Amino acid sequence: MNKRPSLPGRRRTLFVMGLAGLVAAGAVAQGGPTVWDGVFNAEQAERGREIYATTCALCHGPALGGVESAPPLTGDQFNANWSGTTIADLAERIRISMPVDKPGTLSRPQLAAVVAYILKVDGFPAGTAALDPQLVTSSPVKIISNKPE
């Protein structure tokens, strides 16, 4: 077996360190993807609106404002609860517990669409690609209520 040619040790170390530095700088500058980056699209949010209306609105209110013990899914209280978490946290919370009377009944595409709709109503921008139904409960995208500078 041929040994793969490699850079001399010191140069290689510097190269790796430089690469790590670049990655770290990028992470600090951008802080990873957020809900301000257009992480769902308009069609998906529209499907979510229909699912919300038939599956969630009875308890959470037609405009997501909350009713009695069902908390609002938009606005200050929602943002206080969810800002700083991720789409995965929100989607997983919904997946395991909602609707309260029939948890676990949403399909993955329905779940992703409802999350897209909630994000849209909360004022986050649509983009071109839909939120991936298979990845929604592991999505690292940060929910941040105020737009990053």
Ligand code: HEC
């Ligand atoms: C039968 C009434 C009912 C239905 C239907 C329902 N919810 Fe809820 N939901 C609640 C109640 C009550 C709570 C608070 C108690 C709890 O978490 O179990 C809640 C909590 C939540 C929370 C947590 C909010 C927070 O900030 O803590 C989310 C998110 C949520 N619901 C989303 C949904 C979605 C999306 C649907 C439709 C797929 C839905 N719910 C359907 C009653 C309901």
